[in-house]
Amino acid sequence: MKYFLMIFTLACTMQVVAQQTTGSIVGKLTDKELNDEPLAFANVLIKGTTMGTTSDFDGLYEIPSVEPGIYTLTYSYLGYETVEIPNVEVIAGKVTSVNVPMSASSGLALDEVVVTTVARKDSEIALLLDQKRAITLETSIGAQELARKGASDAATAVTKVTGISREEGSNNVYVRGLGDRFNITTLNGLPLPSNNTAKKNIDLSLFGTSIIESIGIDKTYNAQNYGDFGGANINIVSRNYTGSGFMELGVGSGVNTEAIGVDDFYLFDGPNFTGFYDKSIPSGAFNNSFDTSWDRESKSTPINSNISLKGGDSFNIGENSKLSFFAVGSFSNGNSYREGVNRGAPNLGTGLPNSDFDYQKYSYKTATTLMGNVGLRLGSAHDIRYNYLLLNNTEQKHEEFNGILDREDDAPNGGGFIQRNTFEKTLLAVNQLLGSHDVSEKFEVNWGLGYNYVQNLIPDRRQNILLPYSNNDPEGPKSFRLVSAASANHRFFQELQEEEVSANLSTSFKFKKNEEDGFDGKLTVGYNGRLKNVAFDATQFNYQILNVANQPFVDPYNIDAYFDEYGPNSGFWQIRTFRGTASTEGAxxxxxxxxxxxxxxxxxxxxxxxxxxxxLFAGARGEQITQNIDWSTVIQGDDSSELDTFEFLPSLAFKYELNEKQNLRFAASKTYTLPQFKERAPFLFQEEINQDTQGNPALQNSTNYNFDLRWELFPSSSELVSFAVFGKYIENPINTFLIVSAANNLSYANTGDHATAFGAELEVKLDVIENERETAESILTDRLSIGGNVSYLNTNQELDYQKVSDETMFAAAFTNTKAPLQGASDFIFNLDASYYTEFSENRNLRSTVAANYFSDRIYALGSTGRGHLVDKGFVTLDWITAVELGDHFGIGLNMRNLLNPTIERINENAKGDLDTENPAIPGFLTDGPVTALSYKKGVDFSLSLTYKF
Incomplete structure (x- = not known):
């Protein structure tokens, strides 16, 4: 013990001596962008040395034990101008204090301040700080994290967030088990239109990460957002630039193992390499004057590629103003191939599927992006910005189905053939003008105007169905002889146009000034408006087969030969639309x-x-909603419908800071869910083989009640531990269901009185290892960080076939009286581990392994005695590596879906709370489960190179 006391005394003596012979530098950093609030986690370095520190949560910093002398201090923070302050004198035994306000523009009017560099405020540290400060429960993922985890688009990015999953085979995003209809998507706070008639939200995969600064996911509602909300408000913040001029060129290439592994990669005649393709209906359509082939075409080796060019610059205007701009242009393409089984509903007695196909799908996608923005900052009080975004995304897919079309009718023993060639193009143009103004110390005004235009085209979709000439000879020759449906062979043209004008306006008044020159209170009054026009039209030319007895044999891969030899006047077939033949008025x-x-x-x-x-953060919102729709369809003729409602939406949230590193948050709100145009329009959509959908004009709003409770711990500037519980109660929920009819089409209805969702979420971000290595020129870092999140969800809803019958013109036969919500997984996991090492000041390597898992989830509710259609859970594993080789060169290597699991959808046996009283249910499936869909996606390899000028 005495030796310990001697050592302790000696150490204290040495410390006192050191303090007398050295000095220290202290100070406080404040954020001019946020009313001079403390700026945490900024870097403070003594230039030319290895000494430095970071500011704490209160913006305070200290560099102790500095040898006396005159130094230059460097202050830096992502998104802010780096500031150098020379001639800072350190005196032995004294404390030198340097307080620095920092800004994203050169707002410090001091001769000794020198602007040297700038970066965007999109780092993980900066966004974690924003999350800590915020009152609401918004989670953000920034450009830095997107790059680290290899997310190539916004749809992939949001699945890295706790409790969010993505439907396989589509871009439908589920937040806490709630799908597309419950979410809302905005760009810089202004609403975005949908690119698809079937969806409320725009396809997030259209937004490549090159144009994204960050994505905010707000799972709780506050009155400043639109009330058509139940799952999340997903806000994409477009990339801006305020630094010195730069230009960067990127190129890349890659392959998909399934696509590159086929002997021949097939597509079809018409669309081009770039995806800028349009095809209108020819004038002589009833005489088969189409100039595109029915048949598939072998394409070159399916190699993926991409190229991008981006740049930006900023200019000082006078002493306190700045003009900045940023632009990016990119083009990418990708090929994929799927092979597996595709089956219809199983028979209740035998368990055998009604249709049973071997399935192949060849796909070629393109994405073209043009984005530009111009920003004008006038002093520290006024900020005006214009954003323009143009997206052109396409998919060209060739699909083949071989097998049984209908076990009791078409090709009952096999040998049936279906070919479908589809090209779909989405063009989106977004214009936004945004402004923020600090009118005075207490008043601020924010506004935004947006004009969006979206065009979705399906030009000249082609489908052929051939059956065996004899059902008893499934391997024999094929023909159109036994094809009975007029729509089996067709060409289809569709166009959706949507225009929307949106406006945001708010003014805030701050009151009760506190001792830190801030304000304890803030009152905001605002207005939001959305005015949208939708126009949809579709024409289908059906090749109705005639003269069945004399139909010739047809080669499935040379269908052109049949139509060339047997023309419109042959008597073998005729062209008709759904309105009639050429002789029908208005056909x-x-x-x-x-x-x-x-x-x-x-x-x-x-x-x-x-x-x-x-x-405390409390709010109230009133929304007047009017939705008028008119139609002219063969299902219900010419008619119209109006939905007119007013919604009062209160919200409440609070944040309690347990200490400087821990928060406790609570939020509660009332919201609604609005039906979409397609869901209310009585039009027959034939989007999938053997699966048609039609709208329901009687569809009504749902009402949602939401609550959240979350605890957060921020161990350091880059670490987070959080745990949340949440619940939702939904009145009058909307579901997709199977209509009881001969056609078995799908529609939409308020299928029960209520639904509930309860769950818990845990998120962790930790730095496991962080080492610093000192060299003669700089301090180099090695860091190993891990992150993960897991969510558990329990959902339940009532299903009432009588309610559907009473409120609509349809009949339903739900197998169950209670069921989980569609798309809701009980468990979702995300895990990632990143290693970062610096070889020199501007040479480094970052490598990340990321895994995702979701448990089984319902794709479609069980009907007519069959169990639910369920997507089986699976694990995806990605490896992303990026290397910087100096100031100019960068290399990226990505390998996605390394495990290449089998994607499977099954039709379960009937189980649970079965509806035994509905007379439309003849029995229950007990011979399942039956695999409805199965395939592999393949592993995606890509290599990219960037050069920064």
Missing amino acids: LDPQTYGGEQQIHAGYLTLEYKFSPKFT
Whole structure:
């Protein structure tokens, strides 16, 4: 013990001596972008040395034990101008204090401040700090994290967030088990239109990460957002630039193992390499004057490629103003191939599927992006920005089905053949003008105007169905002889156009100034408006087979030969639309639906800090919603429908700071879910083989009640531990269901009185290893970080076939009286581990392994005695590596879906709370489960190179 006391005394003596012979530098960093709040986690370095530190949560920093002398201090923070302050004198035994306000523009009017560099505020550290400060429960993922985890688009990015999954085979995103209809997507706070008639939200995969600064996912509602909300508000923040001029060129190439592994890769005649393709209906359509082939075509080796060019610059205007711009242009393409089984509903007695195919799908996708923005910052009070975005995304797919079309009718013993060639193009143009103004110390005004235009085209979709000449000879020759449906062979043209004008306006008043020159209270009054016009039309030319007895044999891979030899006057077939043949008046009139939707909303919010630890955020919103729709279809003729409702939407949230590193948050709100145009339009959509969908004009709003409770711990500037519980109660929920009819089409209805969702979420981000290595020129870092999140969800809803019958013109036969929500997985896991090492000041390597798992989830509710259609859970594993080789060169290597699991959808046996009283249910499936869909996606390899000028 005495030796310990001697050592302790000696250490204290040496420390006192050191303090007398050295000095220290202290100070406080403040954020001019956020009303001079403390700026945490900024870097402070003594230039030319290895000494430095970072500011804490209160913006305070200290560099102790500095030898006396005159130094230059460097202050840097992502998104802010790096500041150098020379001639800072350190005196032995004294403390030198340097307080620095930092800004994203050169707002420090001091001769000794020198602007040297700048970076965007999109780092994981900066976004974690924003999350800590915020009152609401928004989670953000920034460009830095997107690159680290290899997310190539916004759809992939959001699946890295706790409780979010993505439907395989589509871009439908589920947030806490709630799908497309419950979410809302915005760009810089202004709403975005959908690119698909079947969806409420735009396909997030259209947004490549090259144009994204960050993505905010707000799973709780506040009155400043639109009330058509149940799962999340996903806000994409477009990339801006405020630094010195730069230009960067990127190129890349890659392959998919399934696509590259086929002997021949097939597509079809018409679309080009770039995806800028359009095809209108020819004038002589009834005489088969189409100039595109029915048949597949062998394409070159399916190699994926991409190229991009981006750049930006900023200019000082006078002493306190800045003009900046950023632009990016990119093109990418990708090939994929799927091979497996595709089966229809199983027979209740035998368990055998009604249709049973071997399935092949060849796909070629393109994505073209042009984005530009111009920003004008006038002093520190006024910021005006214009954003323009143009996206052109396409998919060209050739699909083949071989097998049984109908076990009791078409090709019952096999030998049936279906070929479908589809090209789909989405063109989106977004214009936004945004402004923020600090009118005075207490008043601020924010506004935004947006104009969006979207065009979705399916030009000249082609489908052929051939059956065995004799059902008893499934391997024999094929023909059109036994094809009975007029629509089996067709050409289809579709166009959707949507225009939307949106506006945001808010003014805030700050009150009750505190001792730190901030304000404890903030009152905001605002208006949001959305005015949308939708126009949809579609025409299908059906090749109705005639003269069945004398039909010749047909080669499935040379269908052109049949139509060339046997023309429109041969008597073997005729062309008709759904309205009739060429002799029918108005036969070329397309089926249409359209209308307008207007939402006008006013809101009031109050943010008040009752104490340094407790902050309240309360709000109320009123929305007037009008949705008028008219249609001209063969199902219900010419008619219209109107939905007119007013919604009052209160919200409440609070944050309690347990200490400087821990928060406790709570939120509760009321919202609604609005039916979409397609869901209310009585038009027959034939989007999938053997699966048609039609709208329901009687569809009504759902009402949602939401609550969240979350605890957060921020161990350091880059670490997070959080745990949350949440619940939702949904009145009058909307579901897709199977209509009881001979056609077995799908439709939409308010299928029960209520649904519930309860769950818990855990998220962890930790730095496992962080070492610093000192060299003669700089300090180099080695870091190993891990992250992960897991969510558990329990959902339940009532299913009432009588309610559907009473409120609509349809009949339903739900197998169960209670069921989980469609798309809801009980468990979702995301795990990642990243290693970062620096070889020199501008040479480094970052490598990340990321894994994702979701448990089984319902794709479609069980009907007519069959169990639910369920997507089986699987694990995906990605490896992403990026190397910087100096100031100019970078290399990236990505390997996605390394495990290449089998993707499987099954039709379960009937189980659970069965509806034994519905007379439309003849029995229950007990011979399952039956595999409905199965294939592998393949492993994607890609290599990219970047050069920065």
